[in-house]
Amino acid sequence: xxxxxxxxxxxxxxxxxxxxxxxxxxxxxxxxxxxxxxxxxxxxxxxxxxxxxxxxxxxxxxxxxxxxxxxxxxxxxxxxxxxxxxxxxxxxxxxxxxxxxxxxxxxxxxxxxxxxxxxxxxxxxxxxxxxxxxxxxxxxxxxxxxxxxxxxxxxxxxxxxxxxxxxxxxxxxxxxxxxxxxxxxxxxxxxxxxxxxxxxxxxxxxxxxxxxxxxxxxxxxxxxxxxxxxxxxxxxxxxxxxxxxxxxxxxxxxxxxxxxxxxxxxxxxxxxxxxxxxxxxxxxxxxxxxxxxxxxxxxxxxxxxxxxxxxxxxxxxxxxx
Numbered sequence: 423x424x425x426x427x428x429x430x431x432x433x434x435x436x437x438x439x440x441x442x443x444x445x446x447x448x449x450x451x452x453x454x455x456x457x458x459x460x461x462x463x464x465x466x467x468x469x470x471x472x473x474x475x476x477x478x479x480x481x482x483x484x485x486x487x488x489x490x491x492x493x494x495x496x497x498x499x500x501x502x503x504x505x506x507x508x509x510x511x512x513x514x515x516x517x518x519x520x521x522x523x524x525x526x527x528x529x530x531x532x533x534x535x536x537x538x539x540x541x542x543x544x545x546x547x548x549x550x551x552x553x554x555x556x557x558x559x560x561x562x563x564x565x566x567x568x569x570x571x572x573x574x575x576x577x578x579x580x581x582x583x584x585x586x587x588x589x590x591x592x593x594x595x596x597x598x599x600x601x602x603x604x605x606x607x608x609x610x611x612x613x614x615x616x617x618x619x620x621x622x623x624x625x626x627x628x629x630x631x632x633x634x635x636x637x638x639x640x641x642x643x644x645x646x647x648x649x650x651x652x653x654x655x656x657x658x659x660x661x662x663x664x665x666x667x668x669x670x671x672x673x674x675x676x677x678x679x680x681x682x683x684x685x686x687x688x689x690x691x692x693x694x695x696x697x698x699x700x701x702x703x704x705x706x707x708x709x710x711x712x713x714x715x716x717x718x719x720x721x722x723x724x725x726x727x728x729x730x731x732x733x734x735x736x737x738x739x740x741x742x743x
Contacts, residue, residue, distance in 0.1 A: 451475070451482040452508050456495025456516070458488050462627075462708060466541050466672050467511040469704070473695030492516045493528060500534045504679035506688060511541070514671045515583045518727040522735045523581045523742050531728070535675040537721040539689040541696065542710040543671035545645040546587055547626045547655060549638040553617035559641040559661050562621065566597035574600040575621040576610040581742050586731055587623045587644055587668040589738050591658075594665045614638070625670050626651065627709025644668040651709050671713060673720060685717050 451474055453467040464486060471482040487495035496516060502508035521527045529535075550556045556565065566573050577585040580603045592599055602619050604610035607628050614622045615637055622629075623644065630652060632638040642658040643649065644666050658666050674692055676685060693714040695701065702712055715723065734740075 449480055449507065451478070451480055451506075453482065453484045454495045454499050454508065454510050455484055455486050456488060456492040456510070456512060457486070459486050462542070462544070462670075462672055462710060463511050463513060465704075465708060466710075469701055470509075470511065470541075470674070470692060470695060473698075473701075474691060477691055477695075491520070491524075496529060499675065499677055500529060502677050504536070504677040504681075506676060506680055506684045508677065509538070509688070510535070510675045512673060512675065514669075514673070514727065517673065517675075517724050519581065519583060519586065519731050519735075521728060522732040523740065525742065531724060532721075534678050536678055536680045536685050536717070537724055538674040538676055538685055538717055539692050540713050540715045540720050540723065541672045541674055541692060542705055543645075543669040543713040544651075544709045544711070545626050545643045545649050546584060546623055546668050546670060547629060547633075547643050548591070548621070548623050548641045548658065549614070549629050549633065550622075550641060551614050551617045551620050552637055552639055554620035556620065556641075557639065559658065559663070562641060563595050563597060566595070566599055570598040571600055573621060574602045574619050575623065576602050576604060576614050576619040577623065578607045578610055579603050579605060581735075581740055583668065583670065584623045584625070586734050586740070587666070589734055589740070590668060591623065591644075591663075591666050593734070593737075594663055623668075625709070630709060649711060651706055651711065673724070682717075689714070689717050689720075 453471045455463045455467040457463045467484045471484050475482040487498060496510060496512065499508055499510040517531055521531060550562060556562050575588050577588055579585065585601065585603065588601060599621065610622060611624065611628060613619045615632060629638055633640045640655045642661055643655050645657055646667055648655065648657060696712040696714055705712060
């Protein structure tokens with residue numbers, strides 16, 4: 423029996439699981455994006471929808487369903503039939519921060535969902551305003567220790583991933599920076615650019631143009647390695663600051679009870695879709711890099727990161743506002 427025949431047979435069986443007993447033309451795959459169009463979640467959902475439609479011949483659509491900090495769309499997927507036709511594209515914070523941060527969080531990720539794969543990630547970057555006259559990571563730490571509580575850092579809001587990244591940085595460097603929360607990345611970044619607040623941990627795509635123009639100085643990435651998007655920016659670990667590994671990543675999940683064979687196939691499909699050179703270039707244009715994992719790896723990553731943020735949230739007494 424040829425390898426091609428075995429592949430085709432396996433594919434037919436898995437598509438049978440995916441499509442159920444109805445006619446193919448009457449079915450569709452829905453990628454739920456629990457945030458408005460235009461951001462990374464929407465971009466990744468549309469890339470996957472197009473790729474899955476080409477691979478399966480089944481219509482695939484994106485449903486943007488914002489509301490309740492993403493919980494509206496997440497709830498739809500939780501309640502969907504576990505047949506692979508309704509999938510969730512979601513950022514890390516909804517899976518690993520909100521379960522601890524939000525009172526009465528309505529989901530148990532391990533119970534309610536089948537993790538398929540991480541899709542892509544963007545490193546976060548520690549930046550300072552050019553007006554702050556801080557030229558290196560060493561200088562920032564020295565000034566923070568010399569003036570405890572006087573240097574401030576901006577974030578998109580209390581409990582955001584970037585707020586927690588700042589608290590982790592403080593913990594690992596034994597410094598005392600004052601947190602200044604804003605309602606979103608835009609307002610925070612504007613004040614850092616204007617010199618009102620000197621420091622910010624931000625998603626790299628939001629700051630890259632300002633780094634290249636010289637308005638912001640990049641002190642280090644919060645990732646395990648440099649990014650091809652900006653290979654000249656060193657990591658914090660390279661500069662002696664260990665344990666501050668915080669990336670903005672996005673994942674793909676299905677409802678709990680989805681057959682394991684189908685979950686594995688969807689993970690392979692996503693990896694192959696995101697491996698195309700044109701897709702990688704599209705992601706790079708948004709500061710993202712492909713970062714797929716096997717389902718078991720992804721599930722373990724969610725669990726580990728959830729535990730990390732739970733420790734930080736409880737130790738720092740952070741609560742949702």
